[in-house]
Amino acid sequence: MHLDQGNTAFVLISAALVLLMTPGLAFFYGGMVKAKSVVSMMMLSFGSLGLIGVLWVLYGYAIAFSNGGTKTFIGVDGWWGIDTSFLGLEAQVKDALNPTGAYPSLGFVAFQATFAIITVALISGAIADRAKFGAWMVFAGLWATFIYFPVANWVFNFTVADGKITDGGWIVKDLGVIDFAGGTAVHINAGAAGLALAIILGKRFGFAKGMSQPHNVPLTLLGTALLWFGWFGFNAGSELAADGSAAIAFMNTLSAPAAAMLGWIIVEKIKHGKATSIGAASGAVAGLVAITPACQILDPAWGLLLGLIAGVLCALAIDLKFSAGFDDSLDVVGIHLVGGITGTLFIGIFGRGVGAAFGYGWHQFLMQAAGAGAVLLYSFVGAFILGWLVEKTIGFRVKAEDEIAGIDTVVHGEEAYAFGADR
Numbered sequence: 001m002h003l004d005q006g007n008t009a010f011v012l013i014s015a016a017l018v019l020l021m022t023p024g025l026a027f028f029y030g031g032m033v034k035a036k037s038v039v040s041m042m043m044l045s046f047g048s049l050g051l052i053g054v055l056w057v058l059y060g061y062a063i064a065f066s067n068g069g070t071k072t073f074i075g076v077d078g079w080w081g082i083d084t085s086f087l088g089l090e091a092q093v094k095d096a097l098n099p100t101g102a103y104p105s106l107g108f109v110a111f112q113a114t115f116a117i118i119t120v121a122l123i124s125g126a127i128a129d130r131a132k133f134g135a136w137m138v139f140a141g142l143w144a145t146f147i148y149f150p151v152a153n154w155v156f157n158f159t160v161a162d163g164k165i166t167d168g169g170w171i172v173k174d175l176g177v178i179d180f181a182g183g184t185a186v187h188i189n190a191g192a193a194g195l196a197l198a199i200i201l202g203k204r205f206g207f208a209k210g211m212s213q214p215h216n217v218p219l220t221l222l223g224t225a226l227l228w229f230g231w232f233g234f235n236a237g238s239e240l241a242a243d244g245s246a247a248i249a250f251m252n253t254l255s256a257p258a259a260a261m262l263g264w265i266i267v268e269k270i271k272h273g274k275a276t277s278i279g280a281a282s283g284a285v286a287g288l289v290a291i292t293p294a295c296q297i298l299d300p301a302w303g304l305l306l307g308l309i310a311g312v313l314c315a316l317a318i319d320l321k322f323s324a325g326f327d328d329s330l331d332v333v334g335i336h337l338v339g340g341i342t343g344t345l346f347i348g349i350f351g352r353g354v355g356a357a358f359g360y361g362w363h364q365f366l367m368q369a370a371g372a373g374a375v376l377l378y379s380f381v382g383a384f385i386l387g388w389l390v391e392k393t394i395g396f397r398v399k400a401e402d403e404i405a406g407i408d409t410v411v412h413g414e415e416a417y418a419f420g421a422d423r
Contacts (some may be wrong), residue, residue: 014237024226031219036406044124126194127329177371183293191337256307260287263311289339
């Protein structure tokens, strides 16, 4: 096979689009918190970008995509005995200098790095307004190492021959779960971890419905636009080729979030009498989350239905935190966990060639549920243990007085908005 410059460009551009999603997430989250903690909120995303980008090169890719050793840790090939050519990406650099495939494998390494970065950053929305930056960075490194990298191995590391998976992580190969772009490994994974951290850190002072309003709605809308734009690389790019499957994924990434946006604001209108811009933005993100695992296996009409259902369900799910008593500040659970589960299960009903609605039985649905449940449980328990260890050793939550005043100046020595004659 010779190098295909078109597919190489496609993979590299897709990686760049997905990387843009993390700054987009920073804007999306940043606009929804208090004005005095927006710097802190955005730094949780940028800190993830810096830390996970480094860990991915050092050993993250080696854990997630190693095929050289024995399965020594919950099905992960070669962990603790990793093929040393993976460390520092030695083999991938050699392939980049003399490619043997349609695109240099180093392009795939970069593409998957951006997935790891955004997944970790997503968790931070659950602990807005009250987390120490240093403690977050410690947790992020531990969670990426012990949770994300192994789960990425289970979901993304597989080999296809003659249209069949011949080798790979147990969730895809053994369970047969279909997850095209990361509904389990990214969204359910991050949503479950967000729930665990929200419980560990506890509620913000004054936690109640309407306790705080987004301080900068345009900032959140800008973040939504960047996220949606980058998501085309996330979903269509997961095909790793500029072909028909990528086109289907691209179309669904356009239409499903649009339908979800409508679903969310209809719920708002019925419940509160007003359709808000924050609701529209949240609905679009909920649709993007839900379509991620299913973007290539759904015809666009079913993608619209999934988006509408996800928009409605996620709009209702964000109130769970008040009835259940956990403070998921920016609705990571309501959007990413619920949306990720919805999209993953929807495949088992309406997936092309596998869905129960088309006469293929409920086997695929049950496997989708098993895979979603496995990732949810592993991530929640692991994040809870890691978060608890961080809290009991160096402390995860800022002091009460700092939280009430706003944590930007205390944690970072900066203000997002500086006013006055001396500025």
